[in-house]
Amino acid sequence: MSGIAAPDYDFASLSPYDFEVFVRDLLSAQDHLIYSTYRVGADGGIDLKAATEKGWVVAQCKHTPSADKGSLLRAARIEAGKAAGMGLAPVRYVFVTSAELTPGTERETQEALAGVADTVKVYGRGWLNAVLALHPEVERRHFKLWVSSTQAVRAMMQDGVFLRGESRIQRIERNYLRFVHHKTCEVAELALEEYGCVLLSGAPGAGKTTIAEYLLLLWWHRGFRVVVDPRTVDQWWAWLEDDTPTVFFFDDAWGQTHHQDHGSRHHDTDMSEFIESVVERQSSGTASKVLIMTSRVQVLQDTVRLSDASRRTVERLAHCHVPVERLPYDVRCRMLFNHVHLAVTDPQTRQDLSIGSWWQRVASHQNYSPRLIEIVVRRNGAKSAQELINNLEEALENPHEIWGASFRALPPVDQQLLLALSLMDSQLVLWQEVVRRLGSFPSPEFHVDAAVERLNGSWITKASHAGSQGLTVADPSQRDFLIRYLSISPGAMTAIIRNSVKFDDLIPVCRRGEAIELEVNLRLFSSGEDLFRSVLDTCARELLARLRDLWDLYACDAADLASGSFRELTSLVEALTLSVRFHGDRHAAPGAALPADWFGAALSRVTRLVDGLGMTSIEPLAELVTELAAAIESASPLWSASHSLLDPISQIRAVISHAWASHEPRIAHHQSTGYEADLAEALVQYANSLAGLGLGPSVDTYSPAEVDAYLARHLDDYDPDDVAEQIDSIEDVVGWNFTDTRERLSPLLDAEEEQTLSSPRRAPAVLPRPTPVVASPADTTASVAALFRSLGTSSTPGRT
Template structure:
């Protein structure tokens, strides 16, 4: 049963209106919350007037509801309704209904016309189409949460879903959701672009959650290779890649890599209706990438949706601010500073309004970082959004808290709390701070607690930024304050080296650093066992491309020899494919590039010959594509793929037995026959086995409608509200 805690009073009133409209099959008038003169919803037929009052008192409780209805009584009498209904999120009992009726003498309110939580849930069961339109209901329901928890998502994805769960109550459904759904349904792939803070990631997260509720398996990835690895048939999968073109700045190496890897992935997604791919990026970065890459500009199988703050109507902005205030932990004094004298109107109409800024300015923990009066702080942040974090960071945080943030900035989007503490110690020492061993635990804990909630949050033992803009700001701090020469010498982990090198490449004019400094960092990562062999090799290649240093080249070649001698396991398909692609794009001397490509080609070919029995079809496809696109021995590649296909076809019966739907069989058939045709492999036996499996499935399964794979939702129509309408809406926030 839904308790409606994730709905604002405005959401609840609209739910009540839509349920009664569906149940009575009549259009009802609705009025804004706040000073509504006792009418939320009304139906008029000739002289008869039915008045509906909605009271979202799930948190306030029965006693508060009775008091509120006693205060409503004079207004209800003045309306002279022929019938009066009360709809409330409070759970009802016969005694409570009697008390409510007694609180409203002379009002035509019958106990049967008091709809409590149980009654509203019953109406939702009778009218499921209404629940679909009000998706915050089912997105936050316990049944949905249970389904997602047990759906197989894990690690980073589980953390991502929990973050989304926390932001659902504040989300305002708007036209961007319907637009994005339509575009995603067209081709299966969607790039959401927009300015920082406009709501790109939030829109993507809402789409992610809606798919998860409907049984799609969710994968949150950090690179195209990882996306390629999970873009396989057999189940409905949604892949999410946030800021796929980078947050710091556009790297030519990055664009060159995407130029080779993204189009094939998009082609795969377009060919498989059970795979969907959502990417986000900043609009100006996407435009720059398209200028640098003809293939990205002309990529087929993907649609771009540019989300612009100008697309938010005045009502949408008002609802965003309303929800953030309602679900905030702000004190009454802080709320009053926003609500008094219509200051919220100035916030809504401010040229720098965006959802991320509003989220921070209604966060109790953030406001607590600054001693200025609430309204002064908010006004300054709106006027100078680039300074959102500058004053708290430089004037109000302790030195240890700042050090924790710097340590977080060089560790990526998510990091374990123990690894963050280790980074904190090393960064503190590198910046010249005295830190005795006996103090480490207490000082780290105190520093983390100082900024917990305002800057960082802990979820499933993973620390993450509460606001992506803070990560951008800290990267700029590292550059502006010239901290890179101090931080690089303390690097010990692969993630630290990767993040620092990304910052360096985005601002290479500020500090190039001596080659030995980066080489020493790479050695610490290697000697400390902080990097898997392919991760270390990729880092080595990045540094070699940048510095063209023989010492770095020697280290990279030594790592290559280890792979040559030890071979590749079936768990490393993505890694060897990535190495093949990377080797074809290196800027190293020709003889070194040839050596890298030769080793990668032979390692991939050998794995295909020896491990094909353990590889699923999608892995064989990935390696086939990588070998023929990026390898340097086509004859060797052909022999290896032929061998793998012989092995695969001998055991195809077991693969077919694992397929339980006709749709999945269609996908499998297209993939395997396309690969066989491409490589000239005889397919008669496989076609026969597929036909037999199809006949077996057709006896038990009706053909699935291809349009049933994903269920879109409705959208609330938003308009440009007047000041009076917004004042009425916000009037309901006082004392909530």
């Protein structure tokens, strides 16, 4: 191979984060200490620290390859000024810069830091290269140092065999600087080191190929010939039998989108024999041939299921099989930074991207994948910061590019299983429940058990729950794709509707088809689109008839309720309210009218059930009424006054009023003591809902003065901003001024009034589109924030 010269790096190929990690690893190796990241100062400056018997050692990293003497001295003085805010007195302080230092500059920088610690050291580029020569393992790990030009990657290609040469080289050239090392890389490296083979499996876009290319570069740097994507069996054996140390790389080893899409009938047997030979060489002490493989989990499952030879081989590879799963939050952030840092060159765009927390929304999104980030940033061209941010968020909400081809390659039963599962509980669904919603398939080859096995680990995840097998869609972005597929597929949607078995099955379907202007809608996507509206208009007759049938089944079950089961009643009335709402939302579609006879019978059932409940506490009554009120209030807030279904909603409201009016006196008379205390607690919790329905406790069942005595204790923990409004709501419900409560809470009320007079409340901020957030440690957020702020002050890294 073309050897790499003795270390003489300018470190310009490293991002600020890469440089920090490099210095951490180099200092740890040189000092025989464990350095860890350490945030110092309110500005998010990033230090390293290590514990010794004598005290703390603190290091400050300054990635400034082209800095002059004046810049370094200014930076040193700033860091000296921060010393008091470190919260500790280090015994040793190390200032590390990637700049070239003269003896004079080194001395003056050290003088500028005098007093920060008992001992102060200043290290520059020359020291880093000299010490790096003593620690080749650190140099090998930080491959961005030595793969610092397209010439280096091309040299690897010339030394090796790339049967899909140019495309692979272009990919490595494009991505090596964007790479972020993480735990899975270490696991894969150890597996390859120990067993001579590693199998990386994961979903499309998870980053398994990137890890494989990282390993490829490491072994090339050790002097191994690189053989990538070989497709001719005779060549495999020739390279395996010669004397040249070789690293083989089979990307998508058994097919890219489905089993055997490589077109060879004998591929599985040949591949198995080759893998067995590599593993046997390693176990016999011959470590000159190593093998890296990747496979999509779905393809791997199909291969194992359909090929005995592959199954035996994969079973033998269990100890070197490394799943590539969801990346930690900080790794996702740093990958995103690297992509942006390298792709965006316009100074104004970089400055705009350095502001705000947009990167947190992107990195914490459940649909984040390295491939999506790579595709979007590469295609965007970064015409403006906002355009890039918008493109990233839109891609995360609509990740078609990853899942479409894979889904369309599945058999029909697999597709229907996934579509049904996508609309069910995103956590875990019992296998039997999914099967009930699949209907029947005419051919015996489409067996559900086989479908589950084909999909397990790729599209779905299996788990055991209470002795039964549960299923869930493996990745949130897959669920997004499936939902969108349903939105443009009336046939698939009709099958979902007909195969539903409970009223709750259709709630997520209907909610995603509600009008866009209903702001209270619960929807899977946060982009404000009425995703299912068009397809449900097409299927309206089937949908609404099935809703009514399923509500009837629900009501029959509810008729057997034991006395006091108000929660089931709440669910039943909420389902009826939703049924009215969903009919109203489809009112313009053919066959969408609400049958008057059906609704009348349904309302009679509810009334009988309400009358049959024997509630003995004000709390469940208030809870029942307020939950039903919420259902009604959200039913159709923007329906016109002449809408045909406003009257049914009013009738349901009357049933709720009846529930309060008939039960509250009974509850009051049932309790000999403590009624006012219970009522005070219920009013604090449910006043807004009761006021919305125009409900309140009967005047002859309680003493307002006694309720007044209990209110303050329940309101004492309220936010001062809310307590006055809450008292107003309670007084509206009861029709009584609670002077004692206001007097006791006067400090809170006075503080709120003073705030209102001294500074008008700020207008509510426009909230960003909600995305699921994965919690991150504060120090991780702070250190990554510093990286993104650096976009406004740093340029893209140069190449040597």
